[in-house]
Amino acid sequence: MPAKLSVNLNAIALLRNRRDLPWPSVTGLGRIALAAGAHGLTVHPRPDQRHTRNSDLPELRALIDDEFPAAEFNIEGYPTGDFLALVEAAEPEQVTLVPDDPEQPTSDHGWDFVANRDRLKAIVTRLKKTGARISLFCDPDASEEQIAAAQATGADRIELYTGPYGGCHDDAEKAAMELERLGKTAELARAAGLDVNAGHDLTVANLPPLARRIPHLAEVSIGHGLTADALEHGMAGTVRRFLTASGW
Numbered sequence: 001m002p003a004k005l006s007v008n009l010n011a012i013a014l015l016r017n018r019r020d021l022p023w024p025s026v027t028g029l030g031r032i033a034l035a036a037g038a039h040g041l042t043v044h045p046r047p048d049q050r051h052t053r054n055s056d057l058p059e060l061r062a063l064i065d066d067e068f069p070a071a072e073f074n075i076e077g078y079p080t081g082d083f084l085a086l087v088e089a090a091e092p093e094q095v096t097l098v099p100d101d102p103e104q105p106t107s108d109h110g111w112d113f114v115a116n117r118d119r120l121k122a123i124v125t126r127l128k129k130t131g132a133r134i135s136l137f138c139d140p141d142a143s144e145e146q147i148a149a150a151q152a153t154g155a156d157r158i159e160l161y162t163g164p165y166g167g168c169h170d171d172a173e174k175a176a177m178e179l180e181r182l183g184k185t186a187e188l189a190r191a192a193g194l195d196v197n198a199g200h201d202l203t204v205a206n207l208p209p210l211a212r213r214i215p216h217l218a219e220v221s222i223g224h225g226l227t228a229d230a231l232e233h234g235m236a237g238t239v240r241r242f243l244t245a246s247g248w
């Protein structure tokens with residue numbers, strides 16, 4: 001089965017948050033993404049609310065429940081007490097736990113599963129009571145020992161951090177090396193009984209080789225590159241709309 005696409009709305013929210021106005025609408029763009037065939041929506045609310053805000057979550061939950069019941073809601077974040085309460089209220093189909101410091105501009109590494117095994121196990125056990133699938137953000141070159149510790153937490157999946165692969169957009173040789181590291185880690189995870197998601201800096205260009213190298217890939221979540229693509233491909237039509245509206 002081909003990997004599912006979950007559209008990350010953080011970049012849309014960041015743009016909305018520049019002004020005290022309701023556009024671009026996070027829920028509205030989520031609706032467009034799902035109507036176009038995306039399989040789910042992802043948000044990564046951070047403690048400073050600079051991306052999606054806690055108040056976005058009930059609207060997105062209702063959008064999926066009321067209009068796209070087959071779609072999935074994926075909430076990502078660092079498991080503080082506040083985050084766990086937020087997730088328990090929003091009841092997403094999937095929770096992705098990410099070891100982000102609040103000061104980090106964006107996610108840039110996976111968990112040290114060995115060092116955090118017992119803590120993660122307690123959190124995974126708590127979150128599984130909501131019925132959500134649990135995924136853990138994972139370094140692209142995690143060792144067999146690390147993957148064994150991830151599996152021991154009781155999580156269902158890992159999400160491979162694809163940032164270093166995405167960063168090689170202008171260096172094919174390095175991209176091939178990064179892809180191989182991701183592929184090896186995905187194989188270790190699969191052998192340990194963990195399903196594999198992937199995300200960070202994925203694009204239309206780098207997604208097909210990733211899907212070929214990891215044929216059992218379950219889901220990709222894409223925000224920054226997908227939003228940039230939407231702007232690029234939507235700009236001409238929008239300029240025409242403004243010109244037509246003005247009668248110019």
Ligand SMILES: CC(=O)[C@@H](O)[C@H](O)COP(=O)(O)O
Nearest residue numbers: 010044051076098106107200
């Ligand atoms: C875990 C992950 O890679 C994404 O959630 C990413 O952190 C989204 O990043 P931004 O919030 O910077 O768009």
Ligand SMILES: NCC(=O)COP(=O)(O)O
Nearest residue numbers: 008199200201221223224
């Ligand atoms: N989990 C990764 C994600 O949701 C999107 O990351 P990006 O495409 O915004 O880098």
